[in-house]
Amino acid sequence: METQSNEITEVLKAKSEAENNFNKLEKSGNNPHFKSKYATLGDIYDACRDALKAEGLMTYHQTFESDQGVGIACTLFHAESGQFIRTFLPLKTGTAQQTGSEITYMRRYTIQCVLSLEGEFDDDGNEAQQIREKKTSDPDWVGPLAKIKLLEASRAIRRDIYDCEDLDSLVALQNSKETIKVTKQLKVDTPHHWDHEPDPTDDKLNYLGLSQHFKKRAEELENGIRT
Numbered sequence: 001m002e003t004q005s006n007e008i009t010e011v012l013k014a015k016s017e018a019e020n021n022f023n024k025l026e027k028s029g030n031n032p033h034f035k036s037k038y039a040t041l042g043d044i045y046d047a048c049r050d051a052l053k054a055e056g057l058m059t060y061h062q063t064f065e066s067d068q069g070v071g072i073a074c075t076l077f078h079a080e081s082g083q084f085i086r087t088f089l090p091l092k093t094g095t096a097q098q099t100g101s102e103i104t105y106m107r108r109y110t111i112q113c114v115l116s117l118e119g120e121f122d123d124d125g126n127e128a129q130q131i132r133e134k135k136t137s138d139p140d141w142v143g144p145l146a147k148i149k150l151l152e153a154s155r156a157i158r159r160d161i162y163d164c165e166d167l168d169s170l171v172a173l174q175n176s177k178e179t180i181k182v183t184k185q186l187k188v189d190t191p192h193h194w195d196h197e198p199d200p201t202d203d204k205l206n207y208l209g210l211s212q213h214f215k216k217r218a219e220e221l222e223n224g225i226r227t
Helices: 009-019 041-054 096-114 126-135 146-163 167-174 177-189 210-222
Strands: 029-031 036-038 057-066 069-078 084-090
Touching: 009 041, 009 057, 009 069, 009 084, 041 057, 041 096, 057 096, 069 096, 084 096, 084 146, 146 167, 146 177, 146 210, 167 210, 177 210
Parallel strands: none
Antiparallel strands: 029 036, 057 069, 069 084
């Protein structure tokens, strides 16, 4: 999913004009779990809707599916130019109630990001928080951006795999503390990113899990392929 159109000058200009006329962002939501106040979606729309409309801007949310799993995106669209900017984040899934709670939270989180609104990202989604708490006690993988951090760490390891010029360095990488930590969490949160084998009949599923990248690189090195 693209994060922006090829040109974004007009949408950013309109956004800047709209920001000058945003109303104060109220926080009418009350979260007794965290003993905090937060801006609801209604609060955000009340603060921004009229100013956005005046500049020909609209926001919309959509769910999407990629090799990273299911996610939610918020797009700021400029009608006159057709330009847009977008923020999207992956979702962790649990029960229907937990997933619904996280979607509500992520809708607030992404719209505040795409509109550059300052405010507390307090998690009113207690059910969503329970997903993260149940899956890990490691502080590195807790929070609404935990999955992004995990997948970024996985991609970094994947790059390191193909930098290995011999089997010894590949084995050392696979047994390193960081790799063990990341792969352990992949197996818990997104196991398909660890052991997935490509399905050439489906573009969305035609990718390698991290373990398959290790296997592929080992075979290349055994066959004398160094780069």
